[in-house]
Amino acid sequence: MTWINNLYDTYEKNLSRVGVIEQKGNQEYTLMPIAHTTQTAHIEVSITENGEFHSARVLDKIITLIPCTESSSSRSGSKIAPYPLHDKLSYVAGDLEEFGGGEKEKKQFSAYLAQLQDWVESSSSHPKIKTVYRYISGGNLIKDLVQEGILVTDNGKLVIKWNKSFDEKFGSKPELFSKVTGDVTSAFVRFNVYSAQNEQVEIWNDKDVHNSFAEFYLKTLTGSDYCFVTGKYEPITERHANKIRNSADKAKLISSNDKNEFTFRGRFDKSIEAASISYEVSQKAHNALKWLINRQGKIVNERLFLVWGNEDLDIIAPDLDTISIIPRENIKKNETNTLKGFANEVSKAIDGYKSDLNTRAEVNILILDAATQGRMSVQYYKNLDKELYLERIKKWHQSCIWKHEYKKDDNKEKIIFYGVPSTKDIAYAAYGRKANEKVIKSTMERMIPCIVENRRIPQDIIRSIVYRASNPQTMDNWEWRKTLSIACALLNHKEGIGVSLNKESKDRNYLFGRLLAVAYHIEKWAQSVQNEYRETNAERYMVSFSNKPQRTWKIIHDNLLPYKARLGGRATKLYDLIIEITNQFDEEDFNDKPLDGKYLLGFSSQVMDLDKRKHKDDEGVDLNGNFRS
Template identity: 55%
Template sequence: MSWLLNLYETYEANLDRVGEIERKHNTQEFTLLPISHTTQNAHIEILVTEDGEFHSARVIDKDDASTLIPCTEESASRAGSKIAPYPLHDKLSYVAGDFVAYGGKIKKEEPFTYYIQQLKDWANSPYAIQKVKSIYTYLSKRQLIKDLVEEKILWLDEEGKLIEKWDKKYESFIGDKPSIFSVVAGGQESAFIRFNVHSSNEILTHVWKDQDMYKSFIQFYNDLLSDNDLCFVTGKSLPSTERHANKIRNAADKAKLISANDTSGFTYRGRFNKSNEVASISYEASQKAHNALKWLINRQGKIVDQRVFLVWENNGQRIPDPTADAYDTFPSSSSVDTKVEKRSFTNQEFANEFAKALDGYRNKLSSKANVNILIVDSATTGRLAVLYYRNMDKELYLNRLIKWHSTCVWMHRYRKNNNNEYVEFLGAPSSKDIAFAAYGPKASDKIVKGLMERMLPCVIDDRNIPLDIVRSALLRASNPVSMERWEWEKTLSVACSLINKREGYRVTLDTKNNDRDYLFGRLLAIADVLERQALGREETRASNAIRYMNSFSKHPARTWKTIQDSLQPYQARLGTKANYLSSLIDEVASRIKIEDFNNRSLSGKYLLGFYSQRHELYQKKDKKVSNEGVTN
């Protein structure tokens, strides 16, 4: 129950944010829901006066459809033909007293009877505010559809019945297709109605955003709850529930994390007689925990193919994401390498710089703060499972991030800043970029989410990266002709990060490293830079070193002879300008032992030597070599 308890405590720590409207980057609104409330997409908004008279109505745009509505246990989990009205806003068949008179179809009993009785109880309770009474007064007149037809919101056929589905034959007496048929997926009968109250004296808060409305229903509904039992989450004796929330990942999500309706299956049969003997959870704890989870997912969760990756701290402070790259993890957009690059880079130096960058997060968290990591996904439409959960001390978590970004580290240049310019940054790549490097940019979401889950223990538990992932990225990075230049450069730097995690090399060129594979990689880089220098800025074709890279990784000695033979025309073209690079080839090749100069395939270390040597040459201003060609 630890994840439920931490979600419950998160809700308790953020009570001041309940009902507060927040926006995502795409302007979609979300909020920390009050208990006994949920969200629903509404299609029609009806405005009534404080005296309970019809004022006006409109069809709601899709961007404004999300509505916070009160709900009961029964209505939150209603399905099929079951009659379980929402307390205030609901479908047309529930809120319209004249629904049957206008041809509305009902299977058994009329839902309006149950709806209006429940609303009456609320309106007559000591907790009801004027808005509830105004809406009840209007709806009890049973003329909602009549008013909507006169307002030209709903439309009738020749027989005076609600049009089930729009057809071109109605254009003869209606005209163009009314907007209601564009926002409702089914017929007009399935339209969801929300209510608002109009005042001529003052501007009233929208009903679905009114804190007093929330409190009114919560107090009313709490008096209806009974059957106290021991809550396994809070340890208190409180009214229990067997109906738990859905719509966890989005408004259309039907999957539940907790469910006990399989009385004839094998969920608990043979061990317990009743579901509450397995675990009893109070209504309050269930509501607060699920609402906190919904809020956190909207606020900072990552969703890949409906799998949720969530990291949070109970007090609501922002926490660095373990699946993000170093560029996103730093509090500012500036990269750390500006200071480190001038020195002889080591992992420890970068770890120190990274630790300083994380101090902003560290200082905001309380001394007792814990970090929660949660992964949830659904195998079926109705069941949501917790695939992974960890609760960690904040210091341990941040130290693991520092170690991850300072060991799985390399120089990357595939991110853009606010000016849409490519920037270099040091650190680990994101889990999603690792997936694309290993399996290609067209990898399915199923593959990506699976890899992201496998990489999480590598970050927060300091485990080794699975060999199949490293091997796949190495093979793709060794085959540059199979992809676009930008894609290969990104794949190369990500692959170097993964290999460096296992090898522990420096990012800057290690001129004292005499490892055979590292030296072969350096030779390949020098050959590439020399040919690019000879070709100049105008020529964009791949060099022979790049073209033969895949073969070189498998048969280095044999392929190097082919590459070196192809370099001779370019060395002749450059003349004395090629002296430095030619002598560098001789110097690096001379350090390879005779017995190691063979066709044994190269390990991933050759990529580290290739990348570091090439980067070093491109940065040498005194030799006037750039990655564009010759610099005059």
């Protein structure tokens, strides 16, 4: 239960942020107080300090922080379990019976009012709650909302669903009927206290109100048992939080609601014997998790990836590419446009997180996913010493490295950088842009231990990405170039050959890749002379070349003859390079034995090297087929 314990500690260390509204993009969120949850509110009712109706308005499905009990947070449609303050119209409207409500609605209101009264009469009560209770006790909510034009009656009965016949009778449809699905008595109502003399904090944002209910509710909990997290005897809960990834998420991390089947029967007599967690710990841990997800979590097809520090929440995530960890203002510096420049920037970025290291500095990596609508599982969890974590991140960015040139998702500008691709880009490179999202998120998850635990990259991922990089005909040119550079990064991590061209290597795979690169370069150069831009023979025969390199090289080499004639003496140095590379082969290595992924390293490094060379007539060709002037 280390992950629960660390989430609980995170909550305790951030008590000053409880109830403080934060914003990420257009989304507001907060570290929720215990005994609170969120609901989508449809109606806001403002009450004067004297407990009289002031005004009401329809909301645009606004997420609102509300107090809750164990039973209300997990209530079903048939179960009567009111929320303590804000709730559905059928619970909070005492006069609904006068407008067509039945026995069920009457019981719901009675239960709601009795629970609210207990809070009002407790020692931890709050003036705002007393004001709301005074108004609710009057039983005039439906009348007031009808008078405000929010609700509509027909022959003295509340119109709960709108149909076309009402258009002629009442004119335009009231706004609320467009916000609520089905019966308007299910519209969620939130209350607020209005003051003409001074501005008051809204009830749902008022820390004093939060503390008032938490103190009241904790005193109502009975029965203690051993908490597996704190090691203390405290009130235990069997009803743990949902709405973990978003407000509509029903999946729970901890649940035991099946007593008739075999959820725990046969192993334990009671569910708490399997997981005995106190109510307070459960609330704080789950609320910390929700807050961290809103703050810095990443969700890919409902799978959650979360990284946080126990001392400093912000930490470099392992799934990021190199360009994402370097400050944007440093990217376009001249000294950054080299392998050494990027390496220096990565070191500075990572070392910046070491300034606050202490003996208890740790990093948590958590991956969650829901197998069913109601069950969520921990797919991966790792707790590491922060210094060790940062060293492994640095090692990853220094070893799984290549030169990349592609557009970022959030930036239309093409970026050239030396470094690591993101785990998401690795997954798409391995299985294609049209791959099932389950495959993509699974691949991303499998890459995390390779980074944070220094494990080997799974061979099936490398095989798949090498195969796709060897098939340029199956994808657009930009996608092939991106796949090739990512494949080279992963192969370089495995082989440790380096980005720069290794002219001393006698590895047959590497040498065959260099030969293919020279042929590719010659044909691209010859095409540009006559403004032709089409697929080269090197690209067309790449699959055959990787399977039978000697036989396919003869075909590619013979097809270079017309391009040699077109270029004339300008290509002499390139033909001399072919002879030079061929002479480096050991005689027994120049055969048809299939090539491994290292040939892609030789191919890419040789192309980059040729791109830098200066010819008398032309500057060289890059992987785009462009010539430098």
